[in-house]
Amino acid sequence: MTLSSSTLLTSAAEGGHHSVPVVEAMSPDGVFSLLWLVIALPLAGAVVLLVGGRLTDRWGHWLGTATVTGSFVLSVVMFVQLLGRDDAERQIGQHLWDWFAVGDFQVGMDLLYDPLSALFLLLITGVSALIHLYSVGYMEHDPRRRRFFGYLNLFVAAMLMLVLAADYVGVFLGWEGVGLASYLLIGFWQHKPSAAAAAKKAFVINRVGDIGMSLAIMLMFVTFGTTAFAGVSAAAGDATESTMTAIGLLLLLGACGKSAQVPLQAWLLDAMEGPTPVSALIHAATMVTAGVYLVTRSNFVFENAPVAQTAVVVVACVTLLWGAVIGCAKDDIKKVLAGSTMSQIGYMMLAAGLGPAGYAFAIFHLVTHGFFKANMFLGAGSVMHGTGDDVNMRHYGALRKAMPVTFLTFAMGYLAIIGFPGFSGFWSKDKIIEAAVAENYLVGAAALLGAGVTAFYMTRLMLMTFFTKERWEPEVHPHESPKVMTVPLVVLAALSVLGGVLLLGDWVTTWLTPVVGEVEHHELPVPVIVLTGIVVVVVALGVGLAVLLVGRREVPREAPQDVSFVTRAARSDLYGDAINDGLVVRPGGVLVRGLVATDARGVDGVVEGGAGLVGALSSVLRRTQNGYVRTYALSVLGGAVILVLAMVAVTW
Amino acid sequence: MDDVTPFLVLSAILFSIGCVGVLTRRNAIVVFMCVELMLNASNLALVAFAKHHGNLEGQVAAFFVMVVAAAEVVVGLAIIMTIFRSRRSASVDDASLLKY
Numbered sequence: 001m002t003l004s005s006s007t008l009l010t011s012a013a014e015g016g017h018h019s020v021p022v023v024e025a026m027s028p029d030g031v032f033s034l035l036w037l038v039i040a041l042p043l044a045g046a047v048v049l050l051v052g053g054r055l056t057d058r059w060g061h062w063l064g065t066a067t068v069t070g071s072f073v074l075s076v077v078m079f080v081q082l083l084g085r086d087d088a089e090r091q092i093g094q095h096l097w098d099w100f101a102v103g104d105f106q107v108g109m110d111l112l113y114d115p116l117s118a119l120f121l122l123l124i125t126g127v128s129a130l131i132h133l134y135s136v137g138y139m140e141h142d143p144r145r146r147r148f149f150g151y152l153n154l155f156v157a158a159m160l161m162l163v164l165a166a167d168y169v170g171v172f173l174g175w176e177g178v179g180l181a182s183y184l185l186i187g188f189w190q191h192k193p194s195a196a197a198a199a200k201k202a203f204v205i206n207r208v209g210d211i212g213m214s215l216a217i218m219l220m221f222v223t224f225g226t227t228a229f230a231g232v233s234a235a236a237g238d239a240t241e242s243t244m245t246a247i248g249l250l251l252l253l254g255a256c257g258k259s260a261q262v263p264l265q266a267w268l269l270d271a272m273e274g275p276t277p278v279s280a281l282i283h284a285a286t287m288v289t290a291g292v293y294l295v296t297r298s299n300f301v302f303e304n305a306p307v308a309q310t311a312v313v314v315v316a317c318v319t320l321l322w323g324a325v326i327g328c329a330k331d332d333i334k335k336v337l338a339g340s341t342m343s344q345i346g347y348m349m350l351a352a353g354l355g356p357a358g359y360a361f362a363i364f365h366l367v368t369h370g371f372f373k374a375n376m377f378l379g380a381g382s383v384m385h386g387t388g389d390d391v392n393m394r395h396y397g398a399l400r401k402a403m404p405v406t407f408l409t410f411a412m413g414y415l416a417i418i419g420f421p422g423f424s425g426f427w428s429k430d431k432i433i434e435a436a437v438a439e440n441y442l443v444g445a446a447a448l449l450g451a452g453v454t455a456f457y458m459t460r461l462m463l464m465t466f467f468t469k470e471r472w473e474p475e476v477h478p479h480e481s482p483k484v485m486t487v488p489l490v491v492l493a494a495l496s497v498l499g500g501v502l503l504l505g506d507w508v509t510t511w512l513t514p515v516v517g518e519v520e521h522h523e524l525p526v527p528v529i530v531l532t533g534i535v536v537v538v539v540a541l542g543v544g545l546a547v548l549l550v551g552r553r554e555v556p557r558e559a560p561q562d563v564s565f566v567t568r569a570a571r572s573d574l575y576g577d578a579i580n581d582g583l584v585v586r587p588g589g590v591l592v593r594g595l596v597a598t599d600a601r602g603v604d605g606v607v608e609g610g611a612g613l614v615g616a617l618s619s620v621l622r623r624t625q626n627g628y629v630r631t632y633a634l635s636v637l638g639g640a641v642i643l644v645l646a647m648v649a650v651t652w
Numbered sequence: 653m654d655d656v657t658p659f660l661v662l663s664a665i666l667f668s669i670g671c672v673g674v675l676t677r678r679n680a681i682v683v684f685m686c687v688e689l690m691l692n693a694s695n696l697a698l699v700a701f702a703k704h705h706g707n708l709e710g711q712v713a714a715f716f717v718m719v720v721a722a723a724e725v726v727v728g729l730a731i732i733m734t735i736f737r738s739r740r741s742a743s744v745d746d747a748s749l750l751k752y
Contacts, residue, residue, distance in 0.1 A: 627751030629683070629744045630675050637671060 021300070021517050023229040025093030025112055025166065031074075031081050035094045035111050038074050038121060039164060041067040043157035049150030057146045061139075064149030065132040068156055072125035079118050090115055090514050093166055093230075104225060112166035112229060116515040119363060120163040120293060123370045124286055128156045130488035134378050135277040137484035138385060142275075148188060152281065155181035159286040163293055168217045168227040171294070175213060175258065178287050179206045185282070186274040198270035205267040209257015213294075216250035219243070233300040241305065248301050248308025251294060252315065259291025259345045261319045266576040268342055269326070272334040276381030279334055283341045284374035289366050292345065295352040296359050299516045303355060312353030313439075317446040320346025322574055324453035328460070329570030331559055332391045333380045336461050337373070340417065343450060344369050350447060351432045358435045359516035360509040365428035368499035372416035372425055375492035379410035382481040382489065383465060387472060393464040394557050397471040402478035405486045407466050409493035414462050416496040418455040419539050424499025430532055431503070437531060438522035448538055455542030463551045471557050659700035667693035680732045680742045684725075691721045 028035060045067035049060050056063065082090055096109040113121075132152060139145040158177025165171045187199025220227050223243050224235045236244065255261065260268035268288070272279055282288065295302065295312060302309050323342025330336045348366050351358035384391060386403055400407040416425035429451060437444030472478065480486070502508045509519045524531060559571075569575060624631075666689055673686030695714045702710025736742050 622752045625752045627748030629747075633674050637675070 021233070021514060023091065023112065023114075023166070023233045023300075025091040025114070025230065026089060028092050028094045028113075031077055032092045032113060033094070034074060035078070035092070035113050035164070036096055038071045038078075038125070039111075039157055039160045041070045041074075042153040042160065046150050046154035046157060049146055049153065054146075060146035061132075061136050061149045064153050065129065065136060067153060068125060068129045068132050071156070071160070072122075072129045075118075075121040075125045078113065079122055082113070082115070082118050087514055099169070105221060107167055107169045107227065110166035110170065110228065111164045113164065114515055115511045116293075116297065116363065117163045119367060119511075120289075121160065123367050124156065124159050124163065127284065127370055127374045127492070128152070128159075128281060128286070130491055131277050131281050131374065131378065134280075134381070134485050134488040135275075137482045138277055138381055139275065144188075148185075148275070151181055151184045151188065152277075155185060155281065155286065159290070162290055166229055168220060168229070168232070171297075172213060172217060175254070175290065176210065178258070178290060179203060179210065182206075182271070182278075182282055182287055185278040186271045188274055188278065192273065194270075195273035198267075198273040202267040202271050205264050206257045209254045209264055212250040212253025212257070216247050216254065219247050219250065223247070229297070236300040236304050239304070244301055244305035245307045248298075248305035249311055251298055251301060252308060252312055255291030255294045255312075255349070256315060257291075258294075259288045259349065260342050261291065261315050261346065261349060262322050263579075265319060265322065265342055266573065266580055269335050269338045269573055269576075272332070272338050276334065276377060276384060279338070280374045280377030280381070283338060284370050284377055288341060288345050289348070289370065292348040292352055292362055292366055295349065296362055296516060299356070299359055302353075303517075309353050309355060312349055313443055316346045316349035316353055317443055318346075319343070320350060320450040321446060321453070322346075324450050324457065325566075325570050326573055327457035328453065329567050331394050333383065333393050333396075333461060333465060334377070334391055336393070336457060337377055337380060340454065340458065341373060343454060344373065344417070347429060347432050347447065347450070350436060350443065354435050354439050355520070356517045357439065357520045357522060358432065360512045360519055361428065361431040361435060363512060364502060364508045365425075365432055367502065368416065368424035368428045368496070371492055371499050372413040372496035375413035375489060375496050376410060376417070378485070378489055378492065379406050379413060382406040382485055383410075385481050385485070386478045388476050390472075390476070393461065394555060394559060395472055395476075396465045397468045397555065398466070399478055400466040403480050405480055406489065409486075409489040410466070411462070412493035412496045414458055416499070418458050418543065419451060419535065421536060422497075422500070424496055427500035427503045430535055433535055434524065434528065434531055435522070438524050448535065451535055452538040452542040455539040456546045459543045459546035460550045463546065464555055467551060468555050471555065656700040656704045659703075660697060663693045663697040663700065665693075666690075666696065678743045678745050680735070680744050680747075683744055684728055684732065687728075688721065688725070691717055 045064050049056055049064060052060070082092075091112065091114040094111040094113070096111065099107045099109045101107070132149070135145075135148065135152065139148050142148065155178065158174050158181050160174070162171055162174025162178060165174060183199045183203040186202050187196050189195045190199075217227055220232055223239050224232050226232065226235075253264075256264045268283065271282065274282070302312070320343045323339045323344075323346060325339075327336045327339030327343065330339060344365070348362040348369070351362035351365065383396065383399060383403065383406060386399070386406070387396065390396075412423070416423040419426040419429045433444065433447045433451065436447040506519075513519075526534075563571075572578070670686040670689030670693060673689065674683050677683050677686065695717050698710040698714040698717070700710075702708060702714075732742060735747055739746060
């Protein structure tokens, strides 16, 4: 890709009915020339920590935290610089080197810094820095803490590569790097077979999504001859709709894998086997948001592929309810949060699938979700830290007195996620529901229902953990976590509360306009204030139901077994594993066994049978070598006679 | 052009006798003599054809056969002698170890 220094920001309207912004970046100057450093810092940290080995054991965790913090500082400086520029000058590209060139196809190691990646940079580096700080305390007693920080740094570097690349191949590099790092981190406690299996599962399911992603990139190359954002966005309107639909659906498959959307959702709940900071990192700020980023970034693809957009919306609706239902029945505090992550990512995908009406709100919700979900995951980690690594909420109860800081910060995250008026989640989720209702009543109803269910399961989690009666074992003495863990909690709680200010004066939508186009305002059937009222009422119903069903009753220490079908289904992840097993794993096993049998009996049979036949024939022919001279003489005579006869026959 | 048919018939008869002898006799010396008989039968045919065609090529070939036969006799008799010394037998059927 060649970066033009032109500052034009044109809109390509040909072909599609929407005007889609074209990516056309200007060359970096000033602080922006340090863009590469944002990725290089954590990458260097990872290399030093992983190559340096035990030498770095004593200070490695601080180095890891410092590199990410450095990236954060750089991100903030660049963000401020970007704020001071005109809309038209807010796309900055940095060409590092030519990555590879095959014939006319050229891929450069290019970075793109625009309003979208600027927001992502702030979120990723900011939340990651806090999670690194928290991990210093959380992993204090782990002998492999240095390696943990190496992996964390690698993860952050890969994620930054993903959001900064200006080329789909570059995105793919980060995409795979994130997959690798998540594998290493989920399986960090590899001595546990369950953790090793969960890591493998995440990796394999992600691979399915990656196939979609790589096929989409290849299709782009075939169609446009380039994979750079600039080239694809400029030419997207000229391609046929069926091609764009295929690219869109393949990108969606990739997004489903990384963002744990149905049908590739099964890995997310198992991924809770990793240490809690990993859960916070993967499931709040970074990895699972990659799918939403991809869909939003590829708006020029989806705008020209309405079918693919509809598919995004359908997948998102199914996932947001799927995750919410799972969250209702789980007793493992991290799995409830994982279910809720699935559900919230579903909201973002839903918004992203709505087109220009929703892109900005998808990113807005992504940012607020990054704050409050990281807050709650780290809070859950703090609870586990204080109760001897117990994750079962039935063994908690009344922890608000023992862990006041954790409780208060968690409560902020809780109020944000259920959408309590004024908190960040309220603003972001409300906007998505608004856009969904305006688009389609059914989609709107799903989003609304999801909000109610979210309120139910989050209230259940709050009540079982911090309220109700004490249910912990006598030898467990819940205690507040050290400062190094509570400080990030406080910061994240504050952000959870205040995240909504991004929407002040429609700042976030204006900010993202250069990337995703103008927000389209659809007519709502009812005034906005009424819809907001309905959402609040639904949320209140969910909370009330949870208070009635959980808060007012005795919570048994053991999970009751005589429960309804729905509860049983939700406890087993709505049979996600069973579906995968039945649809893919077992038929795959049968197929492989059949192939092995065909190979062993068919192919090997032909080869070995042929060899056997030749052997048997040889042992018969062998008998003619009997050692008697006259036998040989006779065969010589026979040969001579035949020769003579042949000559006679020829001459006559 | 002389008629050489009788020579050729004699040659064929001699060759056949030698052939049968090689295939049926057990004594190595006799087999060996039968081989000589066959060689000389072919010599006779060669000379007859030379006469028939009126050139010398057949005679030259016959000389070659004789030379080769003499050499072969040296080697063959030496082998038969050695076998006889070690086995006290000149039967070709006794020397049948080299087989499957």
